Amino acid sequence: MAPPIAFRGSDGVWMVNGPPDLGTRPNFPEDKSKWCKVIAFSSDGSLISWCNGEKTLIVRTSDYKQVAQIDKGKVNCLKFSPKGTILALWENYTVDRETNQGNPNLHLFSVQSGEIIKSLIQKKQSNWDPKWTDDEGICCRNVNNELHFFEGNEFDTIKTKLHMQKISTFALASSGPPYHIAGYVPGSKGQPSFVRIYKYPNFGGPQAALANKSFFKADDVQMKWNKTGTALLVLTSTESSDKSYYGDQGLHFMAINGECSLVNLSKNGPIYHIEWSPRATEFVVVYGFMPAKVSLFNMKAEPIFDFGTGPRNLAYFNPHGNILCLAGFGNLRGNLEFWDMRTKKLTAQTQSPDTTSFEWCPDGQHILTATTAPRLRVANGYRIWHCSGNMLQQVMVDKEKELWEAVWQPAAEGVYPTPVITASSVTAVAAAAQPQPEQKAQAYRPPQARGTSASIKLHEYEGPSDPNKKVSQDPNKPLTKNQKKREAKKAKGPQEGQAKAEPAPSSGYNASEPAAFTSSGDPEKDKKIKNLRKKIQQIEKLKEQQKSGKQLELNQIEKLKTEGSLLQELAALEIS
Template identity: 65%
Template sequence: MAPPLTLRGTDGIWMVNGPPDVGSASQFPGEKSRCRCMSFSDDGTRLGWCTDDQVIVINTNTFKKVFQLDISKVVCMKFSPKGTTLVMWQNYTVNPETKQGNTNLHLYDVSTGVLQRSFIQKKQKNWDPNWTNDEGVCCRNVNNELQFFENNKYDEIKVKLLMQKISEYSLATCGPPYVVAGYVPGAKGQPSFVRVYQYPNFGGQQAALASKSFFKSDTVTMKWNGTGTALLVLSSTEISEQNYYGDQGLHFISTKGEACLVPRSKNGPVYHVEWSPKSTDFCVVYGFMPAKATLYNLKSEPLFDFGTGPRNVAFFNPQGSILCLAGFGNLRGNLEFWDTKQRKLISQAQAPDTTIFEFHPDGEHFLTATTAPRLRVGNGYRIWHFTGSLLQQVNVDGNKELWEAQWQPVPKGTYPERILNYKAAQAMAAEVAPVPGVKAGVYRPPQARGTEPSFKLHEYEAPSDPNKKPTVESGESKSASKNKKKRDARKAKQARENEQGEASSSAAPVVSAPASVMGALASQVPSTGDPDKDKKARNIRKKLQAIQKLKDQKAAGKQLELNQIEKLKTETSLLEELSALGLEDDWS
């Protein structure tokens, strides 16, 4: 049976079956009490949730309770990768009598429900310990040091990684060998840095596998690829003189010691970074709107440019065969689905007011939901096919709220990669991402209506392959092809100017000039031999030519202005001046 969709809201927890049985009821009895949070194990065989005064864990195959604990006010919970440990976090409190802090981070054995260890974890940020996939190593950050436990034995700290003022860390999920990265923010003019170590070799800076330092960093987000061989570090500042979003830098670090800044072809913030499940490439969405999306390889070289569009997040399906570029938050919810192998656009859809997006484990269906408290109006969920077909839409009642929605996970390998069958959708979709249409046009003044705008608000770029060499026809070189394009552009421009000149000349009245004037213009202008006299004669001839044009306009019936009539009266005196120079014959 396909994994169901699990929902949490004011009605408690309930399930609905996913595709292909969309909309059919699930056997899950549900929970009617108000639930603070819920969590699945990675293989989907365990589901845990907490009410106001209890924590319940069930087996999703039989829907029977595994154990139940009388614990109140649990805020966060999660399972270890193999589902053997359940960790829960409560708000930090202080005992009023002893003035000592109460433990608020608890680890339980899932098979028995026995408490294994409790810790004090004051802040909710980075509250949860991290495990490797085989649960060989568990790590948590405590007072600027990383503490490591082995094989789910939390009574003994095996190793500590001491890095002064370490604030963030990231443990690669694969291994052995196990690798971990730590971030130390800069202070007093010193740069921030990230160092990568192999567990348990933490013998100072010289033992680091790789290191990368950088300025302009208040916080970082670190993401390992699935094989633990490469790390992406997104550094951010809260304020910037040039950017509302602050400054961002995207850094690539390899366990082989390589480190570099990921190149970006457009200025602006980095909205989202996502590794492919195949661990061989990653996608970055960046740049001022309309944002650009680019696919990179493990050398931080661009593989494909998806062009620009209204997007700020990227999602790969579990098989890595489909990439969804979406625009949520203050964007309209545009969805673009790309075939990552052929790098072609499959389909487009629109899911406005989306707060949750998640691919189904089969990689062909996906979920969009509008949840509270982010949005309290229009709460509900939709189930789609990647070709853009909407299979189901459910809205909750007006006096109820939907808080969370997620697919039940399945063991890896349950849904292998399949050949995408989207011929029908591809025939309808454009080969490049089209410019999104605008229903309500921008205001234009009455005198400008019905004409083409002189500028565009956004220039959208089409997708392109930066590694594909341009095709050269008939053996032409690249420079020859470029010059040919310039010549063609000049010819087209000259043709347009000629057409405009012919149109203007045909619209003007045709008046024949006197034969004496035409003969004088066509003949060679005589010279007196004196440069000063010749210069004066040229000025007189220009004035006589202007007078002749006025006489022609008057003959054609045009009403002259007073200053033009006065100019006509100067013709006689100008002719006399020309005669005094001994050149009266060249105008008579």
């Protein structure tokens, strides 16, 4: 049975059972406060915390008994440490009018002792939270453009510091020991920006860096470690550029062994999303002008599979890494594609329109999509899906109410085995599935296609492929223009350039093998013959395209109807 789901909205905080039950959680102490700003689970799902505008509560999920109550009612952000021993709370920064000193607004609460063990000043909400390793061996904070490190959750003593000029962003690898940290320093006065990777606590200047990557085009960076902490992806972006109003982007690969390289992408356009596989040996990139391309890369930043193009801008691996969901949200129509990462095959496809949040269930086979405020204040609700593409439940909240957040209760690693999707399991899920949501709008049709049944392709989509596999020519596939030229040269051989007698064309005129032209002595007549032959060749190409399954446009269909009259006119000119 899948774990339950927690919700936060204008109705307060509540929980429901996960599939297959999907009923309300009977023992959960529902909080009806209309001022719940935040909710958070511990990493193993054993604790849940929320602030209701008056106080902050910590509840044990095994029996829903209250563990602690904190007298902080204006908390905007909550975060548990990886082992659930510390709860970090962040409030808006304020200044004491009498002393003109800032009030501490970042509080570290010990779940075991039930007391706040440290209060610090953290002015900005961005990157407010301290970063821990999974074993809570070290904790790191960015304080006034330098990194402060604490060990063993002892926050009274700064164990060491990392000085990197004016470091603005950092990323701590969650695995270890040994522990690794990456820091980003923006460029200034003609100096490039750079990212450096260090091994904790060896911070003895640039020479101590395990890897160093510099770049000039970077106003901001996004850094993502893989699960084992051996490799880092660095996505750089600029606010604007000469080529694009949206700026330039670059994706770089860095490893703790010193390897650094640019990830080469095969399509121009923005980079929408980067995601490491939970298996830590591969990553996907969603990029390029729509329809976007998705590529899978190995630990050498080499492409190993191409998922083709389509209406997607996000990619999500399930917790076990054996299923990948490619999604298109935001200004796209909520397309969901499920791929088997072992066979690299598309297994299911559906749509979840108006989605603002997406999350895999810890069991690796169910998905939660939700439409939440303030992103969308209408049609708030949530849907539960199976990775076979079947929707198991759809719940919409009342029009007068709002849904602000929906999240699965996490589970410790190993609780759920790697899912194996069989035909019988898909059949059982399909039997319990609900009808798919209705589509709100029809696809756009250009003016010339309106009122007809002809399908119009606004984009040419590419299918999935292996970039390292050599593709042989399909004997049933028509040759390209260049291939036809090469074949014609081979057929002519040493006699190329010599004039040949041209037989008079009949109704079976073959345009793919044009005969050499012989002048009639009349320039005007020769010109008409050449034009007629050119039109007939175009018609033959259109007929080949029509046989291969391509849908022709209306003007092309009308051109096909003129073939008979053109052949008659050509025959009359060549006989006379």
